[in-house]
Amino acid sequence: MDLTGSFREQGRVDTLLGHIRREAAGEYIFMEVCGGHTTAIQSYGIPGMLPHGIRLISGPGCPVCVTSQTFIDHAIALTGMPDVTVATFGDLVKVPGSESSLEREKAGGADVRVVYSVNEAISLAEKNRERKVVFLAVGFETTAPGTAAGVLDAAKRGIRNFFLLSAHKIMPPAMRAVVTGGTHVNGFICPGHVSAITGSGIYRFLPDDFGVGCVISGFEPLDILQSVLMLIRQVNLKRPGVEVQYTRAVKPEGNRKAVSIMNQVFRVSDDWWRGFGVLAGSGLRLREGYENIDAEKVFPAFAEKNIDEGDCICGEILRGTSTPGECPLFGKACNPGNPAGACMVSSEGACNVYFKYRNPHDTAYHKKY
Numbered sequence: 001m002d003l004t005g006s007f008r009e010q011g012r013v014d015t016l017l018g019h020i021r022r023e024a025a026g027e028y029i030f031m032e033v034c035g036g037h038t039t040a041i042q043s044y045g046i047p048g049m050l051p052h053g054i055r056l057i058s059g060p061g062c063p064v065c066v067t068s069q070t071f072i073d074h075a076i077a078l079t080g081m082p083d084v085t086v087a088t089f090g091d092l093v094k095v096p097g098s099e100s101s102l103e104r105e106k107a108g109g110a111d112v113r114v115v116y117s118v119n120e121a122i123s124l125a126e127k128n129r130e131r132k133v134v135f136l137a138v139g140f141e142t143t144a145p146g147t148a149a150g151v152l153d154a155a156k157r158g159i160r161n162f163f164l165l166s167a168h169k170i171m172p173p174a175m176r177a178v179v180t181g182g183t184h185v186n187g188f189i190c191p192g193h194v195s196a197i198t199g200s201g202i203y204r205f206l207p208d209d210f211g212v213g214c215v216i217s218g219f220e221p222l223d224i225l226q227s228v229l230m231l232i233r234q235v236n237l238k239r240p241g242v243e244v245q246y247t248r249a250v251k252p253e254g255n256r257k258a259v260s261i262m263n264q265v266f267r268v269s270d271d272w273w274r275g276f277g278v279l280a281g282s283g284l285r286l287r288e289g290y291e292n293i294d295a296e297k298v299f300p301a302f303a304e305k306n307i308d309e310g311d312c313i314c315g316e317i318l319r320g321t322s323t324p325g326e327c328p329l330f331g332k333a334c335n336p337g338n339p340a341g342a343c344m345v346s347s348e349g350a351c352n353v354y355f356k357y358r359n360p361h362d363t364a365y366h367k368k369y
């Protein structure tokens, strides 16, 4: 394993691994709830470095993966409405709805544009005043403040043909659902970018109510190994807590300005998550006063119910009860070129990441991780 650079320095990696090997005593299951961590863990081959008793499992940390079919169906319905342009992140276009996908609709002539930010969608609206540009807002606390800032900016600049369909979500209710839903987890590797916005207090319920500790981690190999070691120590000492490993980016109080902008534009609502169903207080919808840009209200569409997803076990993977290799379609009928479920579509989806960095046919590996 060639790990170079200050956060990948082999000597420091070896030192941390030495501590982990000496201090690990028994079985530990740690869940990462950030697609960025899933990618880092698999791309650096971290599971293979750890003692056999330590399992790292993926959780509900990929925003595209947890987005409902109903949302995709609504977005597809928008493409059939007069003068509507749908602006979306690239990952979302391949996610299957109940009967089609945005990619398929685009191929059939629908006006679907891939953008990299809400600002790009606003520019699109500004340049095409005759079109109604609907931005599909997906993501956790990391991206919601940026969307909110875009909404305020569009309003300030008098851009009246910009609309928002929000599937923004917040992370703590899903983590609560993991621990109350029966998934055995000894600790969480908490998302660094979400925590940079929210601060560390949002995870306090994990040790207080459930006796499960967590560490907010960075994304480099040394960050992740250090976080694993911190979790092992919490478990061994029976002292679950909320610790911040990623201190260079995360302050306990978070980014108050970003949270304030987010709260100015969005209110908390119930929302549906793949793998969990409806979770109370887990979504972000536009507040009163923004009805004129709220695509849910301006362009209501008959939404299909979330239908049976066949053999796809993406929901179980998001709950941490199965691994990608346990899906009968993994690496066969389902692969990044032909995804059968949302977890294979997104570059941060567990199935996509495992396919990219691991032998998709290595079932022994997938049973462990």
Ligand code: SF4
Pocket (backbone or CB within 6 Å): 311, 312, 313, 314, 317, 324, 327, 328, 329, 330, 331, 334, 335, 339, 340, 341, 342, 343, 344, 345, 351
């Ligand atoms: S491999 Fe494909 S079909 Fe199987 S769980 Fe993952 S996304 Fe779903």
